[in-house]
Amino acid sequence: MHALIVVAHPDSQSLTHGVAAHLAEGVTLSDTGHSVEIADLAAEGFDPRFSAADIALHLREGVLPADVAAEQARIDRADALVLVYxxxxxxxxxxxxxxxxxxxxNGWAYDDRADAGVVKLLGRLPVHLVGLGGADAGTYTRHGYFxxxxxxxxxxxxxxxxxxxxxxxFMLEAGPDHATAHLDAARAIGRRLFDTSGQCEATDAA
Structure with missing residues (x-):
């Protein structure tokens, strides 16, 4: 199985990058047959600006930009998508x-059809989200951020x-050694990334 980990942080020495690396390590340690690709959007210089070319593509009046095609191909090769941010x-x-x-x-992730409404196209893709926050859990709870x-x-x-x-x-501030705890938790997430039973449970609960 192959995982694509997408990380968005400009500092390669950040805890965010550390979490992504430990998660990748967990995936490869869980089974020697699993593989990982880390897409470092900042280091790779991905352009996030939604341009006229992107609008034209959305309206089915333009061609697929080469950088978007490359990212879609990455996802198509993956058995799981992980976002760390x-x-x-x-x-x-x-x-x-x-x-x-x-x-x-439009046309790859979903298909907005005039005769049938929105058709979901990424049903085969398991997604894992890992967000790192500077506030504590109480702050998230009080304000309804979760x-x-x-x-x-x-x-x-x-x-x-x-x-x-x-x-x-959500990996949040949780004491003086929260960084170590987050890295350990990331490795554990990686180890169970391709746990079939866990993915079936998530599917049943959806």
Whole structure:
């Protein structure tokens, strides 16, 4: 099985990158047959701006941009998609949101048909979300951020395309050694990424 881990953080030494690396390590340690690709959007210079070419593609009046085609091919090769990102303003960073805006296109992620409405095209894709936040769990709970973020990301993006969100984790400030705890948790997520029973449970609950 093959996992695509997409990470959006400009600092390669950040905890976000550390979590992505430990998650990848967990995947490969869980079974020698599993493989991982890490897509570092900042280092690779992905352009998140939704341009006139992207609008034309959405309207079925343009051609697929080469950089978008390359990202879709990455996802098509993957048996699981993992997004690892810092929480900015109670959402994902603009770089990652722009990646979704441009890559999850009409006709590939979903098909908006005049005669049948929206057809979900990514039903075969398990998704795992790992967000790192600087506030504590109490802050998220008091302000309703857990529910708000799951509504906009888990439901608003991935359910719209039919992709199954199997893991939706927030790694938050939780004491002086929270970084070590987060790295250990990331490795554990990686180890069970292709746990068939866990994915079936998520599917049944959806």
């Amino acid at each position: 810092p929480v900015y303003w109670w959402s994902m960073p603009g770089l990652l949101k722009g990646w979704i805006d441009r890559v999850f296109t 529910g708000a973020m799951k509504t906009q990301i888990d439901h608003g993006i991935f359910d719209y395309c039919g992709a199954r969100v199997v893991t939706s984790e």
